[in-house]
Amino acid sequence: MDEQDRALVRQFLEGHRDAGESLVDRYQKPLFNLALRMLGDVQDAEDVTQTVFLNAFLKLSTYDPRFKFFSWIYRMTVNESLNALKRRKPSVALEDGPDIPAAAASPDHSAEAEDRVGKALRSLGPNDRAVVVLRHFLLFSYQEIADVLEIPVQTVKSRLYTARERLRLVLREQVQEPC
Amino acid sequence: MLNQDQIELIHQEIDGANTPEQSAAFRSLVERHPEARALAVELRSVVLAFDRLGTREPPPRLKHAILAALPPPGRPRTTWRDILSDPVQTIQVVWRRSALRGGHMTKKAIIIGGTAAAAAVVILVAGLLTGFPPTFNKAGTIGGIGGVEQAARYRGRAMTEADVTLKNPEIQVLFQNDQILHLVRSDAFREVMQNAAFRNLQANASYRELMASAGYQQIQASAAYQQIQANAAYREVMASAGYQQIQASAAYQQLQSNAVFRELQAQGAFRQVQSAEVAQRLQANAAYREIQANAAYLQLQANPAFRELQANAVFQQLAATPAYQQLQANAAYQQLQANAAFRELQANAVFLRLQASDAFRTVQASGAFYQLQAAEAFRALSLNAALSQTFMREAMRDAN
Numbered sequence: 001m002d003e004q005d006r007a008l009v010r011q012f013l014e015g016h017r018d019a020g021e022s023l024v025d026r027y028q029k030p031l032f033n034l035a036l037r038m039l040g041d042v043q044d045a046e047d048v049t050q051t052v053f054l055n056a057f058l059k060l061s062t063y064d065p066r067f068k069f070f071s072w073i074y075r076m077t078v079n080e081s082l083n084a085l086k087r088r089k090p091s092v093a094l095e096d097g098p099d100i101p102a103a104a105a106s107p108d109h110s111a112e113a114e115d116r117v118g119k120a121l122r123s124l125g126p127n128d129r130a131v132v133v134l135r136h137f138l139l140f141s142y143q144e145i146a147d148v149l150e151i152p153v154q155t156v157k158s159r160l161y162t163a164r165e166r167l168r169l170v171l172r173e174q175v176q177e178p179c
Numbered sequence: 180m181l182n183q184d185q186i187e188l189i190h191q192e193i194d195g196a197n198t199p200e201q202s203a204a205f206r207s208l209v210e211r212h213p214e215a216r217a218l219a220v221e222l223r224s225v226v227l228a229f230d231r232l233g234t235r236e237p238p239p240r241l242k243h244a245i246l247a248a249l250p251p252p253g254r255p256r257t258t259w260r261d262i263l264s265d266p267v268q269t270i271q272v273v274w275r276r277s278a279l280r281g282g283h284m285t286k287k288a289i290i291i292g293g294t295a296a297a298a299a300v301v302i303l304v305a306g307l308l309t310g311f312p313p314t315f316n317k318a319g320t321i322g323g324i325g326g327v328e329q330a331a332r333y334r335g336r337a338m339t340e341a342d343v344t345l346k347n348p349e350i351q352v353l354f355q356n357d358q359i360l361h362l363v364r365s366d367a368f369r370e371v372m373q374n375a376a377f378r379n380l381q382a383n384a385s386y387r388e389l390m391a392s393a394g395y396q397q398i399q400a401s402a403a404y405q406q407i408q409a410n411a412a413y414r415e416v417m418a419s420a421g422y423q424q425i426q427a428s429a430a431y432q433q434l435q436s437n438a439v440f441r442e443l444q445a446q447g448a449f450r451q452v453q454s455a456e457v458a459q460r461l462q463a464n465a466a467y468r469e470i471q472a473n474a475a476y477l478q479l480q481a482n483p484a485f486r487e488l489q490a491n492a493v494f495q496q497l498a499a500t501p502a503y504q505q506l507q508a509n510a511a512y513q514q515l516q517a518n519a520a521f522r523e524l525q526a527n528a529v530f531l532r533l534q535a536s537d538a539f540r541t542v543q544a545s546g547a548f549y550q551l552q553a554a555e556a557f558r559a560l561s562l563n564a565a566l567s568q569t570f571m572r573e574a575m576r577d578a579n
Contacts, residue, residue, distance in 0.1 A: 017251075
């Protein structure tokens with residue numbers, strides 16, 4: 001996969017617009033989902049995804065092919081999402097943030113499940129949330145998460161375990177709370 | 180009570196990261212330890228909750244919007260963030276690119292939008308430092324040796340630290356950038372900054388909101404938009420009274436009957452821009468519609484320097500930054516920009532040399548200086564016209 005990415009980057013820099021479109025095809029879904037779970041809002045996730053692609057293409061000539069392209073672009077998405085979170089008005093509590101509308105196509109995408117898990121995710125700090133999203137929505141390994149976030153594997157584990165412990169408690173409380 | 184190793188073992192099992200030996204140890208643990216079993220079950224239910232949600236398909240419009248904003252392939256561009264994060268590397272990259280083009284640096288490469296905020300702040304701080312422009316009832320003559328004269332045009336309310344957030348780290352970083360000082364001196368930058376219509380526009384809240392929107396930045400960055408901006412027919416339409424009406428009301432038929440507009444519509448770039456999802460979203464944006472109907476904006480659209488600045492990707496990014504918007508909305512800054520003597524000072528070679536001096540920039544960037552500025556006594560002192568003149572003379576002597 002990484003070799004394909006490098007080839008597409010090279011082709012784009014050589015002037016092939018199709019290569020750019022291929023990179024968009026490969027990454028728009030995971031990047032959108034990463035931003036969506038980080039921010040909990042579809043519109044914000046779209047904005048972040050667009051910004052990341054725009055910045056990535058503008059900076060493509062500075063990309064160092066010795067490193068994995070996907071780590072580079074995922075890192076940009078995490079950072080852009082963190083920036084978007086910082087830009088949000090501090091008076092708006094994260095718990096009150098906009099929720100993700102449920103997709104009607106799948107019964108598993110019920111509004112209740114989205115709401116429940118979304119609230120639990122938003123109870124985490126942004127750095128812990130990034131680790132959880134990369135692990136559970138994008139199915140990254142510890143090492144891949146460490147590469148993206150540029151932190152040691154041990155820190156990834158530590159954050160992930162702490163975050164999951166908190167999620168466990170939050171989800172348990174939600175079950176116990178009367179509707 | 181589970182120990183840390185046991186908890187880690189359970190988490191790793193949940194993640195499928197255990198070795199066969201560790202998995203065996205995990206199974207043994209949950210068989211004999213009810214607490215471990217309960218934790219494993221609950222953690223699995225957490226993971227299951229995420230698995231059930233899975234991933235979402237992005238809206239179809241997303242890809243169109245991304246592709247519409249895609250820069251032309253094979254044409255690397257320098258961004259404001261590049262300059263801030265690594266000025267040395269950026270200069271090297273720009274130098275290499277200019278060498279590839281035969282050693283000629285384009286005007287666009289020189290007009291880096293980041294200059295706007297930084298330049299203004301540098302000058303504002305210079306103002307605070309030197310007491311220029313003298314404030315209410317403290318009129319003076321910049322550079323004048325022989326005395327102080329009351330000059331009504333200099334009157335204004337005293338600026339406070341609250342007017343401009345000098346502690347903003349973005350602005351502090353900008354302070355340190357040599358490129359910024361270069362750019363302040365560029366003719367194109369000065370031309371735009373001294374344009375009254377531009378200043379009015381910058382003070383317009385709708386304009387600032389528009390500039391900060393992602394949709395506007397994307398469309399500005401698109402190759403098709405830049406191409407259409409360079410088109411004479413498009414500019415004619417943009418400046419036409421009919422276009423103003425269409426933006427403000429339903430005078431579309433009038434525009435449709437306009438031969439120039441029909442010619443424009445037939446162009447591929449125009450259709451591409453119009454059909455882009457992001458353009459449609461922009462059209463639905465109230466701030467966009469308001470600004471399009473703004474006479475000052477239309478007047479500015481006809482200004483080549485303004486169009487060049489607007490099409491500059493770095494400027495678009497800068498315009499979206501809170502620091503820039505804060506500065507542009509600042510009443511003292513607007514007042515300063517409208518001040519003829521201030522503009523004269525901006526063009527003063529000696530003043531520019533002062534700004535470029537290491538000593539001056541070191542002082543500007545120091546934390547102690549910020550603290551000093553916040554002190555009431557210092558501010559009172561800095562308003563003293565005689566002192567500011569003395570300081571100015573000394574500073575300029577040092578700069579020379």
